[in-house]
Amino acid sequence: PFRNNARVKAAVFRTRKKLQAALSRLYPNNLVVTLDMKMIHEVLIKKICEENGVPPFPTFPRKLGPAMCVPFGNILNRCIVPNTVTKSLHTEKYYMPDTKSFSIKSFPYYLSLENQMKMLKSFNRPVILVDDLLHKGYRIKAIDPLLNNAKIKVEKIFVGILSGRGKELMDIQKRKVEGAYFIPRLKAWFNEDILYPFIGGDTLWRGVYPEVNLLPSINFILPYAFPGFIKDASNRAIFNLSRTCIENSIDILTTLEQEYLSIHGRTLNLARLGEVFITPRSPDQGQNMNYDLKQSPASYLYNDLEKLMRMEQIVHENNRTPFSPGYYYR
Structure with a gap:
């Protein structure tokens, strides 16, 4: 019921424009082609x-x-x-x-x-x-x-x-x-859903399959992992892309939560994420770090966005720390 929902489609269209703008900043003066x-x-x-x-x-x-x-x-x-x-x-x-x-x-x-x-x-x-x-x-x-x-x-x-x-x-x-x-000359390729936590990603393997309905995954954006496949782009552009992806995920998931509540009369939490996505995923946070399935996915993304904003001072293009090298050896 959500694939053709007007509000969900509007959220996807709205966030896609922001993602396109963030991608264009990775490689200025290069062509960005969007394919549906x-x-x-x-x-x-x-x-x-x-x-x-x-x-x-x-x-x-x-x-x-x-x-x-x-x-x-x-x-x-x-x-x-x-x-x-x-x-x-x-x-x-x-x-x-x-x-x-x-x-x-x-x-x-x-x-x-x-x-x-x-x-x-x-x-x-x-x-x-x-x-x-x-x-x-x-x-x-x-x-x-x-x-x-x-x-x-x-x-x-x-x-x-x-x-x-x-x-x-x-x-x-x-x-x-x-x-x-x-x-002929493809510099980088991005799949929209793979960039969005809780919506897509690649599986992160720790030796056992999960017992819950969430597949532990990795999204190659900060703060989860540094996108090493993005070559010759500024740290500022990568930080901006990461922030855009998390904010877009929050926008889409919040819209889904509102529509799910309107249709079913109950909240969309992590335990019910499989009712919305064919393959429900969650960003891997490490060993012995488990999600509370009663919480909404967007609530966790606000925490991840907060973690990302803590990194803002160390992703400037000059890659300099706020202290001189001698500070760390005193």
Whole structure:
């Protein structure tokens, strides 16, 4: 009921404008391109159906194409391509607690990637792989040997955004690839929901799956983690982006809380976050640090925003501390 809620949509539109402004300050005089997921979906579905030799609209009686569509990222996840057998490969990026390394594994509580490959093999069809972005190719590198071991024929790979680096990677693997949009020189890529705590993020792995309905995650914004993938940007711009993301999350979640209360007559707390989001997440705060599930997510974000504001004095572009170096050795 909230996907098409007018107030929620207005909040998303309002916060998106602020995020675009913050992103433009990272790299002044560089082009910032905003792509809507629905727009990418339409282009990809048309290309996939064309590759599979079927029309991009439902037909009666239904006539399926020979290949099977396999989304393995966020794009087209839980979607069905017209006249095409569609089966998602449920993958997730798991960061280690220090966030310096990660691995690609199956999504929590899903079958292992090896068993998911066996399931794909049982369809006895060549596959068309689909992902959001192909730049560094971490996901495709992880599943490529599994596809080869399962002897699954990959007809073609379609991605929402294809960079020049991603194209070269597929040339090395001798795989055919095509993107909805081709950007030869891609400096940085941001997924809106992954930047927002409690709304998105990447899983942070501490060796066990959570017992509650919240997936411990990491958002690469301050104060949770320094976004090391953002190169050559000023500390002031990174601080401003982090502040914008937390404030946007508060805005969206507060709106959701108000609408949830209006519809259901009860408050939206962390225990009920799964009623609003398909994958409810929470920023990882460390070992033995647990959330009170009776509290609202926005209440915790106000605390995180307070922590961020304490860092404001040390993120100036000159990176200087307020004391001379000799002060620390007296």
